[in-house]
Amino acid sequence: MIHVLHISTECYPAAKAGGMGDVVGALPHYLPKSGVLASVIIPKYKTKWIAVQEWTFVQSFSLDLAGNRYTCTIEQLESETLNFPLYVMDIKGLFDRSSIYLDTDGEAFHDEAERYIAFQRSVLDWLLLENPFDVLHCHDHMTGLITFMIKYCDVYQPIKHLPTIFTIHNGQYRGIMNWSVKSMLPSFDEKDAGILDWDGHINGMATAVKCAHYVTTVSPTYMEEMKYLPDSISLLFQSEANKSIGILNGIDDVQWNPKKDAMIDYQLKTSINRFKSENKRALAQRYAFDANRIVIGFIGRFATQKGVDLLVEAYSAYLEAKNAIHFFILGSGDKNLEHDIRRLQEKYRHNVTAVIAYSEKTAHQVYAASDYLIMPSRFEPCGLNQFYSMKYATIPIVRKTGGLKDSVPDIGDDGLGITFEQASKEDILYSLQRVEALHSNKSNVNSLREKLVKQNNSWTKSAKAYSLIYQNVLG
Ligand code: ADP
Numbered sequence: 167m168i169h170v171l172h173i174s175t176e177c178y179p180a181a182k183a184g185g186m187g188d189v190v191g192a193l194p195h196y197l198p199k200s201g202v203l204a205s206v207i208i209p210k211y212k213t214k215w216i217a218v219q220e221w222t223f224v225q226s227f228s229l230d231l232a233g234n235r236y237t238c239t240i241e242q243l244e245s246e247t248l249n250f251p252l253y254v255m256d257i258k259g260l261f262d263r264s265s266i267y268l269d270t271d272g273e274a275f276h277d278e279a280e281r282y283i284a285f286q287r288s289v290l291d292w293l294l295l296e297n298p299f300d301v302l303h304c305h306d307h308m309t310g311l312i313t314f315m316i317k318y319c320d321v322y323q324p325i326k327h328l329p330t331i332f333t334i335h336n337g338q339y340r341g342i343m344n345w346s347v348k349s350m351l352p353s354f355d356e357k358d359a360g361i362l363d364w365d366g367h368i369n370g371m372a373t374a375v376k377c378a379h380y381v382t383t384v385s386p387t388y389m390e391e392m393k394y395l396p397d398s399i400s401l402l403f404q405s406e407a408n409k410s411i412g413i414l415n416g417i418d419d420v421q422w423n424p425k426k427d428a429m430i431d432y433q434l435k436t437s438i439n440r441f442k443s444e445n446k447r448a449l450a451q452r453y454a455f456d457a458n459r460i461v462i463g464f465i466g467r468f469a470t471q472k473g474v475d476l477l478v479e480a481y482s483a484y485l486e487a488k489n490a491i492h493f494f495i496l497g498s499g500d501k502n503l504e505h506d507i508r509r510l511q512e513k514y515r516h517n518v519t520a521v522i523a524y525s526e527k528t529a530h531q532v533y534a535a536s537d538y539l540i541m542p543s544r545f546e547p548c549g550l551n552q553f554y555s556m557k558y559a560t561i562p563i564v565r566k567t568g569g570l571k572d573s574v575p576d577i578g579d580d581g582l583g584i585t586f587e588q589a590s591k592e593d594i595l596y597s598l599q600r601v602e603a604l605h606s607n608k609s610n611v612n613s614l615r616e617k618l619v620k621q622n623n624s625w626t627k628s629a630k631a632y633s634l635i636y637q638n639v640l641g
Pocket of ligand 1: 183185467523525529550
């Protein structure tokens with residue numbers, strides 16, 4: 167069996183901020199069926215889940231980072247509940263914080279560069295001491311410099327044979343750092359310094375696209391989109407096209423199973439309609455809204471990427487004229503957007519529920535209770551919400567971009583959801599009209615719900631695609 171080490175800053179249920187956490191927590195379950203044993207290493211944060219687990223000591227050593235000395239301790243999860251080995255890297259002073267990325271003011275931690283470089287170096291230092299792995303799989307820019315260090319830094323020459331895969335979960339975040347952080351990297355030949363550079367800065371993502379043996383994005387359309395951005399980085403994706411591929415994410419169908427989900431109010435038995443109506447009734451009761459209206463959910467980070475500003479505009483315009491829909495919004499993030507969503511709720515309190523929080527349980531309840539789930543993303547590397555909503559018989563409304571385009575064909579083409587072209591208020595409003603038209607025909611809604619729950623979006627297929635890549639890089 168090929169043994170892969172996933173190196174990541176998130177892994178559900180230990181630490182999750184978004185889709186990457188879901189992917190790293192799920193893919194390793196599905197790889198063994200394709201002949202791959204997968205382990206995961208993440209930093210040891212002070213999350214609730216990590217704090218209550220039992221951990222076994224694996225290794226300890228010290229790390230010098232531009233004059234600062236840290237003790238790095240690796241521990242392995244004792245319990246076998248995850249079905250794959252999970253390691254945590256404990257670096258006191260850098261990762262023993264309850265939040266993964268953001269400080270209390272909502273901004274990224276000021277010592278971001280130091281944290282990521284320390285984590286990446288410590289993982290490679292561990293592999294110098296003991297290495298049972300055949301392939302290293304790095305996730306997003308936070309682990310991108312590994313692909314460079316293992317090839318070009320003198321100290322890592324003993325493990326330079328290890329191939330690296332780099333997966334981009336979100337190409338907007340690139341790990342752009344001032345060249346002064348070079349002092350935190352181990353020594354390498356000056357002639358190789360340019361490999362770290364993009365537009366005058368060290369760039370974690372660009373470096374990994376250059377150095378990794380294989381580059382993947384989390385959907386085929388997103389890989390194509392990366393080649394045609396109004397941005398010089400597209401040239402890099404074009405020139406590295408022959409080692410790049412988009413693989414659509416799947417979902418963990420054990421974790422996301424409406425028949426067994428303990429977080430929802432009513433589990434799916436034989437009747438899908440009963441499942442939907444009972445969950446909707448419970449959510450409506452909990453948040454005091456009218457369950458007779460159509461419910462459209464939104465779950466996600468409040469960021470421009472997700473089109474939250476467009477929702478505010480479109481919902482306001484809709485609610486000035488009509489009130490057939492109740493909008494349920496769950497999310498947090500950008501403080502201005504949080505403010506705008508609160509105001510929307512205040513103004514239209516009979517038609518808008520806003521939960522400004524991160525809550526796994528509420529998310530499950532919203533997937534189960536909503537009639538529709540909207541994703542008006544400006545770009546979407548894959549998106550997982552559309553898969554979860556389908557599994558819970560909730561009709562997706564998506565903008566045709568990235569993974570949303572790859573996974574939700576329009577009902578006009580005998581597909582699975584309502585889709586639209588432009589990230590605009592007008593296109594969202596038109597989709598709301600289509601929702602009302604569709605919803606007035608109960609039998610169409612029922613047959614679409616039946617079709618949605620039958621979709622197989624589990625990881626099985628994509629796990630095979632990753633396994634082929636691992637075989638490929640091992641020659
Ligand atoms: P992202 O760009 O944030 O990674 P994805 O669609 O890939 O977006 O994944 C989002 C994941 O995070 C899903 O599992 C979704 O249910 C979850 N999520 C997002 N916001 C919240 C929230 N406020 N509360 C609970 N879960 C959330």
